[in-house]
Amino acid sequence: MARIAILDDYQNVSLSLANWDLLAGCTVQAFADHLTDLADLEARLSDFDVVVAMRERTPFTAALIERLPKLRLLVTTGSRNSAIDLAAASLRGVLVCGTGGLGYPTAELTWALIMAHMRRIPAEDRAIRCGRWQTTLGLGLKGKTIGIIGLGRKGTEVAGYARAFGMERLAWSPNLTDERAAAAGAMRVPLHDLLRDSDIVTIHLVLGPTTIGLIGSEELATMKPGALIVNTSRGPIISEEALVRALEAGQIGGAALDVFDDEPLSPDHPLCHAPNTVLTPHLGYVTEEGYRLFYRDAVEDIAAFLRGTPVRVLNPPPCAQAS
CATH class of the missing domain: 3.40.50.720 (NAD(P)-binding Rossmann-like Domain)
Structure with a gap:
């Protein structure tokens, strides 16, 4: 089954705020540190099928997406993420999904x-x-x-x-x-x-x-x-x-x-x-209530993707992008 990476979990809370056991057979790994170097990100993420990104902390540029051949699903917390190149994701066949959020x-x-x-x-x-x-x-x-x-x-x-x-x-x-x-x-x-x-x-x-x-x-x-x-x-x-x-x-x-x-x-x-x-260190959305919603919806996104019925999709499919 899928290997799942959770990025930029500064507070080490992602695994405790949602029921990741719903993704039976999947391997889930959370990372608390923040990487910026392209080569470092490639080395860390190259074996993962799914990545959960916390807001815009880690940009997913075309250059990074191209270096992750196994990546099939990218989940961003929230419903908008200007740090993800949606067009590049579509061209590489990577689905991008979002989550709910609290204002x-x-x-x-x-x-x-x-x-x-x-x-x-x-x-x-x-x-x-x-x-x-x-x-x-x-x-x-x-x-x-x-x-x-x-x-x-x-x-x-x-x-x-x-x-x-x-x-x-x-x-x-x-x-x-x-x-x-x-x-x-x-x-x-x-x-x-x-x-x-x-x-x-x-x-x-x-x-x-x-x-x-x-x-x-x-x-x-x-x-x-x-x-x-x-x-x-x-x-x-x-x-x-x-x-x-x-x-x-x-x-x-x-x-x-x-x-x-x-x-x-x-x-x-x-x-x-x-x-x-x-x-303050970009704390606007950083609350327990908000994080519970982010990670709950991320689990739902991944489960739906694995079933072949993705939800909260943010990027067009490759065929629509190409046309």
Whole structure:
């Protein structure tokens, strides 16, 4: 039967959060470490028929897929993965399937990052462990303005939290309407006005050609001097180079980031040393509830594939790709 690899299981939890025994006769191996070198990935995965990838941690490029002749099924947790070359998978006869996912954990983490920055929680935590007491002045949220870039499911949840905290809510998305914004309890405004008027700017857009570098030097310069920018979406939406310059110059009040251009983030990266930052290691989707859903659906995907009735297929079959 099939040999199955589970990648990037940083917390060593994948085997305990789903019933892999349902895949009778299969061999399942989980890997907690993260590989980036193409040759290393080829050496590790060349004997596996099925690979379960955790979100976009390991890119499956055409070059990697071509080096895995035994690979028949690639399962990504979640329903979208921009790090998988779906066309290349189809050309090589590799089926790609997804899983369900939870949206609310990312919205909750967004609010945790906002609170951590506004009430200076990381700084005060460090201070109290060093014997110091009340070293900063925090900021409240009531009456302040939050600007939500991307008013989809997650952005709408964040708007709901903001309403509960008594905040004014502005929103911008490329195709947002006044009616859709009002239904979410926000006011649609141009992006420039959102950046200019918001005390907190939070990003909830999908990464794509039109959103890469959406927030650069000009956009950061438009923000209030004390404003906070939050990103729990995808790192490249903000120019990291421009953001570091703005932070070091005191041009904005701070940044709270869960996502980065290259992950895991190197401890030598300038963001790790920039002032007024709260950084988390892409934790938006990392909850026990979310992981149980990911791995349960991964088992279902593999079982269905082995039966010849695949589910949650993300790429076209080879014949459709060729046509």
